[in-house]
Amino acid sequence: MHRAALVLGATLVGLCCGFLCTMAWYGEPLRFGSRFVGPKACIAPGALAAAFVTMTCRRRSAHDWKVLLGKLTLLGASLILVLFLGEWGTRIHLRRNQGSWSLGLLQRYKEGDRDLKGRASHPLADIVRLSTNRRLGYELVPGLDQDFGHRHLTTNSRGMRDSREYDVEKPDGTLRLVGIGDSGMFGWGLDQDLDYLALLEQNLRASRSHTPIEVLNFGVPGFNTQQEVEMLRDRGLEYAPDIVIVGWNDTDFQLPFFMLEQRKYDGWRRSYLYAVTFFRDDPILKPSVMKVSEVDREKIDPDLLQYKGTEGVRKAMLELKALSARHDFKILVMGPMRSKTTAMFAELGLEVSNLHDDLPPTEKNKADKVYFMHPHAGGHATIALHLEKLLIDKGWL
Numbered sequence: 001m002h003r004a005a006l007v008l009g010a011t012l013v014g015l016c017c018g019f020l021c022t023m024a025w026y027g028e029p030l031r032f033g034s035r036f037v038g039p040k041a042c043i044a045p046g047a048l049a050a051a052f053v054t055m056t057c058r059r060r061s062a063h064d065w066k067v068l069l070g071k072l073t074l075l076g077a078s079l080i081l082v083l084f085l086g087e088w089g090t091r092i093h094l095r096r097n098q099g100s101w102s103l104g105l106l107q108r109y110k111e112g113d114r115d116l117k118g119r120a121s122h123p124l125a126d127i128v129r130l131s132t133n134r135r136l137g138y139e140l141v142p143g144l145d146q147d148f149g150h151r152h153l154t155t156n157s158r159g160m161r162d163s164r165e166y167d168v169e170k171p172d173g174t175l176r177l178v179g180i181g182d183s184g185m186f187g188w189g190l191d192q193d194l195d196y197l198a199l200l201e202q203n204l205r206a207s208r209s210h211t212p213i214e215v216l217n218f219g220v221p222g223f224n225t226q227q228e229v230e231m232l233r234d235r236g237l238e239y240a241p242d243i244v245i246v247g248w249n250d251t252d253f254q255l256p257f258f259m260l261e262q263r264k265y266d267g268w269r270r271s272y273l274y275a276v277t278f279f280r281d282d283p284i285l286k287p288s289v290m291k292v293s294e295v296d297r298e299k300i301d302p303d304l305l306q307y308k309g310t311e312g313v314r315k316a317m318l319e320l321k322a323l324s325a326r327h328d329f330k331i332l333v334m335g336p337m338r339s340k341t342t343a344m345f346a347e348l349g350l351e352v353s354n355l356h357d358d359l360p361p362t363e364k365n366k367a368d369k370v371y372f373m374h375p376h377a378g379g380h381a382t383i384a385l386h387l388e389k390l391l392i393d394k395g396w397l
Contacts (some may be wrong), residue, residue: 047300058366086271091265094272094285102290103130103137103258103299125258127153134301135230137256140220150269151191158235161186161217163193170240174212175397177201178230178236181247184335185219188374195219196375198244201382207388208397219247222257225316233323241329245387246320248335249373255308258288294382310344317348330396334387336371353390355383 109125127148131139144155156162170176179197180186187195193202201215216239218231225246232244254260263284265272275282295302307316317333324331333345334353345352355371359382365371368379375383391397 007383090276095265133234137300138258154192168238176241177215177243178241179217179245180232181219182223183221184249184373185247186221194377196380196383200387203388225252226255226315227256229316229320243330246333248333253309
């Protein structure tokens with residue numbers, strides 16, 4: 001019976017460790033974990049183990065109880081050690097992989113500072129540079145032709161992820177779409193010309209050969225709504241777009257990538273292992289926002305700190321609407337959205353496509369990460385077809 005109890009205890013410890021490792025491996029909250037294996041559910045295995053030990057060992061001698069108690073103490077100490085090492089390892093992982101470079105560090109990185117090394121196989125700092133427009137902060141390096149994260153990446157002379165150049169003056173009869181967004185629109189983790197805007201252009205040219213169509217991708221990883229609108233104002237408008245597609249992601253509520261400061265992840269008042277396991281969206285896991293006094297005024301406009309959260313997005317979208325009225329282009333905001341976000345855009349009078357509502361949650365769409373910030377290649381293909389149909393149904397093409 002003692003051996004059976006120990007086997008049960010070891011199995012529970014193994015399941016616990018396996019669950020934690022699975023959460024860490026996937027790097028995102030698991031539906032199974034967050035829905036069925038919440039913190040309170042961990043009490044159940046302990047109660048079952050206690051009941052098992054009590055029922056099977058109640059007729060044992062005092063010596064047997066002492067031996068069992070010693071083994072269970074050793075098992076408990078082992079579990080505590082495992083949790084301690086897990087907490088320690090989680091903090092090291094979070095501290096080393098925040099990816100929140102400051103603009104000053106970006107400049108040093110570009111200048112070849114030997115003390116700065118990218119910790120990822122495709123650090124964003126490899127493909128961006130400081131922008132002369134302080135309201136952008138940073139931008140894609142133009143003229144890239146290289147591997148990035150084991151995928152090919154090409155940018156044209158205007159800093160778009162595109163294999164071709166576009167004349168600034170729009171050819172007669174041409175319908176021009178401009179995309180502004182972040183890493184999802186950019187095509188993070190994809191080879192060149194597999195992002196949904198590139199596929200949309202290919203599809204439209206094949207199905208509507210009588211109308212010249214150009215789709216320009218100004219998406220930049222890490223951008224928020226304000227930077228996207230500023231990119232349109234800074235470069236997109238000169239191409240005289242007929243339609244502007246805004247690639248939405250909930251990270252647009254946050255400040256730009258290079259305006260986040262590193263957290264230290266110190267102190268023992270909270271468990272980061274607990275937060276990573278059960279509450280992946282907990283703010284304590286994310287880099288904190290830089291204060292106005294910490295912003296390098298020579299590199300970025302401190303006013304950008306005012307574009308954080310719901311009111312910041314609202315302010316940026318109102319600026320986009322003003323540009324639309326002034327330059328006569330249509331706006332479509334597309335992406336996975338929460339109901340509150342959709343309601344806000346509807347209140348502002350914006351055309352919206354919420355992927356959660358417009359694309360059925362099939363197994364293929366889930367597998368292709370259609371509703372994630374970085375869809376797989378199949379997800380981008382699905383979104384491209386959806387955009388094509390949507391634009392046709394609206395009579396915009």
